[in-house]
Amino acid sequence: MKYIFLLALKNILRYKRRTVLTFLILSFGIAFYLLMFGIVQGYKKQSIDNFIQFETGHIKIRSASYDKDDPYSISNYINNAEEVKAILKKKSFVKSFTERIQFLAEVDNGRDSSPCVVVGIDIENDPKVFTLTNYITEGNIFSGGALLGESLAKDLSLSIGDYIYITFRNEQGVIDSIELEVSGIIRSGDPMVNSSTVFITLEDAKRHLNTKKVTEIAILTDNLKKDKKYIKELQKELPDNQIKSWKELSESIEIAAKQDEVTTYIFVIFIAVIAIVGIINTMLMSIYEKVREIGTMKALGMTDGEVQTIFVMEGLFIGVAGAIIGIILGALLIWYFAKVGYDITAIMGNNENIMAAYRLAGIIRATWNIPSFFYAFIISVISSTLAAYYPAKKTTKLQAAECLRTIQ
Amino acid sequence: MLLEVKNLNKIYHTGKIDFQALHNISIAIEKGEFTAICGPSGSGKTTLLNIIGCIDRADSGEIILDGTNLKGRTSRELAYLRRKYFGFIFQTYNLIPVLTVYENVELPLKLLKKYSDTEIRKRVMEVLEEVGLNGLENRKPLELSGGQQQRVSIARALVKKPKMILADEPTANLDTTTGESIVHLMMEMNKREGVTFIFSTHDQMIMKHARRLISIRDGKIEGDKEGEGL
Numbered sequence: 001m002k003y004i005f006l007l008a009l010k011n012i013l014r015y016k017r018r019t020v021l022t023f024l025i026l027s028f029g030i031a032f033y034l035l036m037f038g039i040v041q042g043y044k045k046q047s048i049d050n051f052i053q054f055e056t057g058h059i060k061i062r063s064a065s066y067d068k069d070d071p072y073s074i075s076n077y078i079n080n081a082e083e084v085k086a087i088l089k090k091k092s093f094v095k096s097f098t099e100r101i102q103f104l105a106e107v108d109n110g111r112d113s114s115p116c117v118v119v120g121i122d123i124e125n126d127p128k129v130f131t132l133t134n135y136i137t138e139g140n141i142f143s144g145g146a147l148l149g150e151s152l153a154k155d156l157s158l159s160i161g162d163y164i165y166i167t168f169r170n171e172q173g174v175i176d177s178i179e180l181e182v183s184g185i186i187r188s189g190d191p192m193v194n195s196s197t198v199f200i201t202l203e204d205a206k207r208h209l210n211t212k213k214v215t216e217i218a219i220l221t222d223n224l225k226k227d228k229k230y231i232k233e234l235q236k237e238l239p240d241n242q243i244k245s246w247k248e249l250s251e252s253i254e255i256a257a258k259q260d261e262v263t264t265y266i267f268v269i270f271i272a273v274i275a276i277v278g279i280i281n282t283m284l285m286s287i288y289e290k291v292r293e294i295g296t297m298k299a300l301g302m303t304d305g306e307v308q309t310i311f312v313m314e315g316l317f318i319g320v321a322g323a324i325i326g327i328i329l330g331a332l333l334i335w336y337f338a339k340v341g342y343d344i345t346a347i348m349g350n351n352e353n354i355m356a357a358y359r360l361a362g363i364i365r366a367t368w369n370i371p372s373f374f375y376a377f378i379i380s381v382i383s384s385t386l387a388a389y390y391p392a393k394k395t396t397k398l399q400a401a402e403c404l405r406t407i408q
Numbered sequence: 409m410l411l412e413v414k415n416l417n418k419i420y421h422t423g424k425i426d427f428q429a430l431h432n433i434s435i436a437i438e439k440g441e442f443t444a445i446c447g448p449s450g451s452g453k454t455t456l457l458n459i460i461g462c463i464d465r466a467d468s469g470e471i472i473l474d475g476t477n478l479k480g481r482t483s484r485e486l487a488y489l490r491r492k493y494f495g496f497i498f499q500t501y502n503l504i505p506v507l508t509v510y511e512n513v514e515l516p517l518k519l520l521k522k523y524s525d526t527e528i529r530k531r532v533m534e535v536l537e538e539v540g541l542n543g544l545e546n547r548k549p550l551e552l553s554g555g556q557q558q559r560v561s562i563a564r565a566l567v568k569k570p571k572m573i574l575a576d577e578p579t580a581n582l583d584t585t586t587g588e589s590i591v592h593l594m595m596e597m598n599k600r601e602g603v604t605f606i607f608s609t610h611d612q613m614i615m616k617h618a619r620r621l622i623s624i625r626d627g628k629i630e631g632d633k634e635g636e637g638l
Contacts, residue, residue, distance in 0.1 A: 003518040010506035296502040299463050300564075301491025301519050303484050401455075401464035404498065 004306060008313035011286065022275075022282045023322035026384060029271035030326025030376045031333060036264040038334040038366035039342075044257035045367055048250050050190040053131040056249045057098075057218030058227060059234070062242045066215075072104040072117060074171050077213035078241065084217055087237050093221050093230055096128035099214040101205040105168035107148075107198055109156040116152065118166060118198050120205025120214075129220045132199070135188040145183025147199035151191070158182050166198065170209060178208050272379070275322070276387040279315055283391035287311060294395055295403025304396035311395060315388020316381060323380035327373055337366035409475075410571060410604055411437040411460065416469035418455050418627075429455040430466070430627045437606060439571070442598045444618030444635065445608045452627040453608035454576050460606065461494050461574045462486040474571065491519050495565025497575035497594075497607070501557040503549040509536070509560050510545035516568045531567060539563045539593060555586035559593065566597055573597075575607035579614055591617050 012019045052058065063078045078084065081099065088094045101120035106113050123141060127133045133141070139160045141147040146164060158164065160182055167177040180200065188194060206212060221230055227245035234243050247254070287294070297307055341363040418430040429452045437443060445453045458464035460471065462478065463486075471478045473493060481489070495516070496502075503512050510532055517528045536542050539559040549557050558578060565573045575594065579587030591614050598605050609615060618635035 003515060006511070007504070007506070014506050292500075292502060293504055295463075296496075296498070296504065298487065299461070299490060299496045299502075300516055301487050301489075301494075303487040305484075399464065401458045404458075404463070404502070 004309050004313060008310045008317060011290070011310065012314050012317050015286075018282060018285075019318065019321075022278050023318045023325065025271075025278045026275040026319065026322030026380055027326035027329055029268065029275050030323060030380055031329035032271060033264065033268040034327070034330030034372055034376055035333040035337065035366065036267065037261070037369060037372045038330075039337060039364075040257055040260045040264055041369050041372075042338070042366040043364050044253065046364055047253045047257070048246070050188070051250045051253060052224070052246045054188055054190040054193050055130075056244075056246045057129045058221045058224045058246055059219040059230060060244050060246075060249060061217040061219070061234070061238065062215065062244075064240050064242055066242045072102055074103050074169070074209065074215075076215050077211060078215065078217065079213065080238075080240065081214055081217065084238060084241065087234070088217070088219065091230075091233070093223070093226070095220045095222055096125065097217055097219045098122045098125035098129045099202060099217050100126070101202060101209065101211075101213075101215045103168055103205075103209070103215070105166045105198070107152065107156065108165040108167060109158055109162065110165070112156055113167075114152060114155060114196070116166075116196050116198050117192075118168065118200060118205065120200055120202040122202045129218050132186065132188065132193070135186050135193075136184050137187045139182075139184030141184050141199055141201060143201050143204055144181060145200070146180040147184040147186055148182055149194040149197050150185055150187040151195040152197070153182065153185050155195075160185065164198075166200075166208075171211070176208070180204075272383055276383055279318055279384050279387040280391055282318075283311060283315060283388045284394075286314065287391055287395060291398065291403045291406045294398055295400045295406070298398075298400035299404065307395045308392045311392035312385060312388050315392070316385045318388070319381040319384030322384060323377040326380065327376060330373070330376070334366050334368060338368065339365075341365040409436055410439045410441075410473070412470075412472040413437075413456075413460065414470040414472070416456070416459060416466045416471075418452075418459065418464070418466050428627055430459070433469070433624075433627070433629060435622060435629070435632070437572075437604060440598070440602050440604055441620060442595060442605045442618060443607070443620040443622060444615050445606065445622045445624055446610055446615050446618075447608075447624040447630070448610055451624045453610075453624055455627075456624065457574045457576050457606065457608055461496060462490050463496075491516070493571045495568065495570040495573040495603070497558070497561050497565050497573060497578045499577040499580045501549070501554075501561045501581075503557055503560055503564070505549055508546050508548055509541060509552070512549065512560055513545075513563045513567050516564060520568060532563075535563045535567045538566070538597070553586075554582050555590065558582060558586075558590050562590070562593060562597070566601065566603065569601060570603065572604040572606065575605065577608055577610075579609065579611060584613065587611070587614065 061078070061084055063076050066076045067073065088097050099122050103118055105116055105118045107116045136147065137150065148158060153159065162182045164180055164182060165177050166180060167175060170176050186193060224246060227247060231243050231245055294307055343363055413433060413435045416430050416433040417428070420427045420429055433456060445456060447453050455464065459466050473489070513536060514528050514532045517523050517531060536545055539562050541556065541559050541563060544552065544556065549560065552560065579590050582590060594605055595617060597603055615621060616636045621633050621635040622629060623631040
């Protein structure tokens with residue numbers, strides 16, 4: 001086996017330029033795969049983090065009538081909020097919880113208006129579940145005041161101290177309007193928060209809606225991965241409430257990320273096909289150039305299988321070299337995009353709808369995914385070895401005498 | 409009797425044309441012979457050597473090697489036979505260009521898988537000295553002259569001490585002096601090691617060294633006589 005290994009190694013080093021070109025195609029394919037996978041995983045993580053930190057928490061409890069197709073309906077009040085809170089206080093896995101009210105409205109600066117979601121937040125407990133208040137860039141939130149997303153404030157040319165009118169339909173369907181002072185500006189990684197949300201205090205929201213109820217209770221647990229177990233436990237005691245985990249609530253992001261992964265895989269398959277065709281071509285050329293050598297090796301007593309193994313091993317070496325270079329290249333690219341990141345708006349333009357759907361804004365960073373490096377290596381080695389198998393198989397059909405007769 | 413060839417026939421099918429390269433060839437070779445198969449180009453010398461050396465198959469006839477009939481052997485079995493029994497010397501040397509002189513010569517021993525690296529090294533160096541190539545073991549074939557390459561080829565054939573060495577026009581690509589020295593080397597190995605040599609040639613100067621001359625023309629044996637080399 002050692003001499004087969006030696007022959008294969010020396011053979012691929014014989015035409016260095018051709019070998020390098022062949023495995024570079026493979027390397028670029030692998031590097032591209034690793035980078036794309038890192039980017040998709042990176043934005044997926046960032047999207048979900050934003051979703052959890054600004055909108056859902058780990059678990060969200062709502063009324064049973066909550067309809068995800070009409071998420072801001074004012075009739076979605078939780079009727080048993082006190083019972084829910086009492087149960088949550090007893091659960092050891094619940095680190096903290098907070099109440100919110102959400103409803104649709106129109107924000108008006110006196111000249112222009114824009115649709116928005118008004119979120120009433122519990123100033124004391126909200127920061128224990130959400131990181132929203134960490135992103136306040138100017139001012140603050142207080143009773144009688146409103147915290148506006150930066151983009152929304154910019155669109156309506158609003159700044160701290162200006163007054164806005166929030167117009168909404170109350171539970172009875174009557175149009176109501178309230179005047180609020182812009183008390184703070186927020187800039188977060190979640191474009192939904194930046195472009196279409198107005199935060200007011202929970203007490204103000206209750207007063208204006210003339211209710212004592214809330215529309216949701218968001219929970220922070222001790223382990224976001226145990227969501228299923230915790231939901232099961234809560235659902236047992238709260239059968240009349242809708243209880244969802246961050247996973248279910250961020251399903252659309254998961255689906256979008258999956259679609260992007262599929263697109264990545266299609267690109268990768270495309271590149272892999274090019275690389276495999278390159279390897280087959282290189283191996284066929286290599287075999288035709290070495291017909292006399294094949295004849296000599298067979299004359300010396302090598303079996304068809306041993307000669308075939310030499311060429312399969314050449315493919316394996318190309319795969320290993322391609323994988324190593326590709327992984328190094330991919331790691332460098334991921335390192336760059338993980339450290340420096342890239343501006344999502346440069347890729348998606350100013351399409352706020354897409355960015356809002358992905359819950360992404362600003363600089364996005366790639367993430368490291370060690371299993372993808374392992375898969376890239378395995379895929380590279382297996383595909384190049386298989387690519388070499390077909391041309392190598394041809395050598396078994398070559399008769400030693402015929403090979404030796406060949407004029408080269 | 410080392411080798412017995414009985415009624416060998418070989419036909420090449422090229423397109424619609426059939427060409428009979430060998431007609432009912434029968435010969436017997438004893439151990440230690442130094443035999444030349446002579447004849448003009450296209451007479452069937454190489455085909456006969458290839459069939460004897462199990463690198464080609466006859467359409468009919470029998471080959472009995474060391475008392476064993478080779479009829480019906482699989483290509484794998486024939487590969488093992490070549491590995492064990494035969495050494496080959498080719499007109500165009502056919503050295504593996506990516507391997508050094510040393511690696512080319514050690515290859516047949518590696519294939520046998522029965523010697524340690526130390527034993528292989530000792531034997532390779534010994535045979536390289538015998539053919540006058542000591543000091544050149546790290547060269548690549550293309551860094552050697554034609555005569556030196558053919559010496560490597562002889563060393564490669566000799567290294568495993570085969571029962572028979574088949575040489576197909578071993579001097580055809582060499583100048584007269586180098587060709588003579590190669591034939592003398594083969595004769596010396598035949599005498600010293602007792603290895604059976606069968607070589608094809610159409611060079612009169614080389615033929616005179618053979619102890620037996622088998623003439624072949626149009627695929628038929630024309631004559632079989634003692635040579636001047638006797």
